[in-house]
């Protein structure tokens with residue numbers, strides 16, 4: 184087993200759950216040793232961090248323990264490096280790293296100063312990056328590629344930044360569902376979840392009242408990534424009527440979250456929207472209960488109002504009625520997980536559900 188240090192994205196609880204769910208699905212032998220707002224430390228066997236960094240939406244970097252016998256394995260003799268500190272003592276860490284670099288007779292230039300949490304786009308330009316965590320030093324061995332995500336997101340033929348979820352969140356939701364082979368998104372919109380599911384090697388099936396956007400984007404994705412050979416299909420239809428489908432293995436979806444407001448709705452308007460959404464979610468889950476075999480991962484909104492009073496969706500009643508219950512891949516972190524961003528017009532809660540036996 185090897186220790187791996189994960190540098191987490193902006194929602195650490197979600198990132199940790201995603202890592203655990205990913206290990207479970209990949210049958211990686213895992214042991215969570217520690218975690219906090221910035222990092223998770225796991226002991227893993229059979230883990231490939233170069234693959235994982237492409238699959239995990241909530242992890243920014245992955246590091247392995249520093250091998251003091253040989254820290255630089257490249258061919259340059261002038262290198263650029265940086266250090267990130269997580270609950271570590273900078274002076275001790277700096278001294279140790281300097282000594283090791285001198286021993287290898289490297290002309291090393293340091294970037295990004297002290298105590299900085301270096302972003303992936305910057306980390307990708309370095310020859311060496313150290314991650315100091317408490318009294319241990321790790322070296323970054325895999326960094327996520329935000330530029331690729333940005334291009335994939337914004338360059339697709341159908342795109343509206345206000346209406347799609349981020350590529351990172353789409354990946355997180357897919358991993359939380361621990362799919363075997365297939366992902367179904369009942370409100371697939373522009374197809375973000377379908378695109379990521381296909382790239383991660385799953386069969387990607389989608390449904391939407393307006394299916395044309397996802398279709399267009401999936402066709403575009405196939406051309407952009409000719410090596411990706413998975414199966415996908417997008418259906419036109421209503422999520423509350425699933426008669427045309429036999430079964431679903433795994434459902435991952437960001438459903439309709441209410442009408443789009445320039446500002447915020449009034450409390451009265453929000454209460455009305457909440458009632459409509461409750462009815463939509465209830466009918467959809469009752470339909471799904473007849474057909475789904477695996478997990479459901481779903482985003483449920485909380486509506487912000489002009490009066491600054493948030494309106495919740497009565498989701499636990501719906502769950503009981505439809506016969507689902509929340510499940511967490513990691514008992515220390517409970518479902519639902521809040522996913523809030525001050526910039527967003529709504530708050531989101533992420534549920535992982537299983538059917539009552």
Ligand SMILES: C[S@@+](CC[C@H](N)C(=O)[O-])C[C@H]1O[C@@H](n2cnc3c(N)ncnc32)[C@H](O)[C@@H]1O
Nearest residue numbers: 347348370372373374375391392421422437439
């Ligand atoms: C929040 S968007 C999903 C966006 C998607 N996650 C993405 O990244 O592109 C919700 C979608 O639900 C669709 N929709 C609304 N009511 C529906 C229903 N009853 N059945 C199926 N789709 C519906 C809308 O057309 C919209 O595309």
